[in-house]
């Protein structure tokens with residue numbers, strides 16, 4: 001397997017973390033957006049959106065971190081990561097949606113402004129980010145994991161940018177249940193730090 005990767009990207013870290021939890025070997029292909037790597041004809045053939053992560057598994061090419069997590073869970077993980085039961089699957093889906101909405105367009109965007117000088121409305125992104133952290137905090141007050149009674153890809157999808165919220169100028173001090181959830185994720189076998 002090959003992962004087209006940016007080391008500081010939370011979206012790529014979701015995939016690296018899950019590959020590690022699944023104990024899967026892979027080759028990393030570092031991508032440099034500043035050098036235009038994601039705009040080349042070759043890269044756009046892999047992902048017409050011009051973004052990482054992209055996973056190659058034999059002849060298969062998958063782009064988007066959520067799609068990659070789903071693929072890896074079904075193909076290489078046990079059912080607990082992505083259940084087949086309709087209700088359980090929907091519980092996981094809800095949080096996959098949060099990862100690609102408020103977490104991405106709130107926390108990740110604010111982080112990209114502060115760390116990588118991306119343009120945007122910092123205050124708006126931080127407001128979206130803190131809004132979803134409030135929701136997560138309440139949700140996790142009486143639960144160990146986001147979707148089910150055990151870890152699923154919902155936890156892996158939401159984790160990186162929540163962990164990185166301080167980079168977005170958002171402190172996690174006021175969110176003890178989120179901090180406990182972060183600590184819980186760090187104890188998973190084969191857990192891997194971002195860098």
Ligand SMILES: N[C@@H](CCC(=O)N[C@@H](CS)C(=O)NCC(=O)O)C(=O)O
Nearest residue numbers: 009011033038051052053064065066
């Ligand atoms: N929804 C996508 C978002 C991917 C994304 O935003 N990737 C960023 C890095 S975190 C990227 O490749 N940016 C380069 C660019 O837009 O040129 C996913 O989850 O994979």
